[in-house]
Amino acid sequence: MGKILMVPALGRILLGLLLLASSLSALGSSSPSPDVRILSAERRVDLTSSIVKVYLTLKVENSGASHASDIFLAFSPTESEHLAIIKASLPEGKRKKKKYIPLDVNPTELSEAPNGAKLFSKQQFIEVLYILTHSLEPFPAEISQSEPQLVYYRDSAVLLSPYHVVEQILYIKTPTNKIESFTRVDPTNRAGTELKYGHFHDHPPYYSSPILIHFENNNPFAVVEELVREVEISHWGSLQVKEYYQLKHAGARHKGVFSRLEYQARPSINGASSFKELVAKLPPRVNSVYYRDAIGNISSSHLRTDYQKSELEIEPRYPLFGGWKASFVIGYSVPLEDFLFESPEGQHYLNFSFGCPLYETLVDSLTIKVVLPEGSKSPSAVLPFGADQYLEKTLSYLDVVGRTTVVIKKKNVVPEHNVPFQVYYNFNPIFMLAEPLMLITAIFLFFSACIAYLHMDLSLAKKA
């Protein structure tokens, strides 16, 4: 009687990556609390594109007397390998004043000290979005030009969780109602493009129930295997951007011969899973836009501009079928004042968009190189997520000491990574004079050399 319930605090969501059951016992103090239960779990899996999106809503209850500062989400080894991004939030307040507070999600840091702990009364809703890449397996792995593309998706009908789950349901949305087969778990319902698994009741921790769904997905499986974006800041004018793409159709491999005639007659049947154009979202005030490949400029591109954005429609020289690749470069420049600012501390900073400008496209390996003006000092990059960073020197036309270049590398980049990032640096305006001074000096030296040569020539002529 009179048991006092402390208000449990929920600080961040930790990803207890469920690699091996034994590795979890190694988590020590921050292991999942046995007092926490999930009262209800709703998972919505969106399979309508080539990237898998999962929306998870949990109603969590802490019946213990102590604070539960961490909530663990478990992922299977395959899922954790393909996890591109995960975001969690606590919807706050009543329905009218719903406010989402993004939570810290950290797969590596499994220590205590919840930063910015958020109090919640006895029960709390948590919303999570996570994105899985390369999680749809084409089967058959090879198809001819006139066949549709079928893929497998594997999951568990029951949420893999370190907690007891009282009630749960899973919805899976497919792009069309062409579902070849799916695992049935009592109860399972199918209605059009949606499969419904559950409700399920009272599942113990780490329970799972594998399911396999085989369905048609003719969406472009556009994967940029490697993207290098070079952003060059020149205090004299504009921001120059050059992007090097290595694009691949990562769907079912094309087999047999490709008939352009059949393709052109009925592209929706003779090439349903192929794609021939992509759209890049560029900043609003772009100019000098070009799109070229190894052969030269490709003129079949269209640029649409409005005050919010520009869209560049690009068309490789041939439609891309499964396994086919295309390499190309997109270049443009934008006014410096749209992206370069000064911080209250007097530093300069670039505020630019991370990620890949192509819509609905996954990047296996992204490199962003920010080339700072010559003479820039103490650069630092600020990103809302982890990425590898280092500095290098770029030596270009008219440079004396080379330009400090901030290099940022990230694997497994999805459209949700298209958020602003910043590069701060110190710059002494005196360096702006370096290049003109060099030019003047060079011209002066050239003429001095000419004069000296003429004099020398004359004196030699006299001697002869």
Ligand SMILES: *[C@@H]1O[C@H](CO)[C@@H](O)[C@H](O)[C@H]1NC(C)=O
């Ligand atoms: C390609 O287009 C760009 C921009 O329109 C132009 O500057 C460049 O000279 C062109 N290159 C060739 C090889 O035509």
Ligand SMILES: *[C@@H]1O[C@H](CO)[C@@H](O)[C@H](O)[C@H]1NC(C)=O
């Ligand atoms: C960067 O730009 C975005 C808009 O593109 C803006 O919302 C954000 O506040 C800017 N960040 C900084 C640090 O200036």
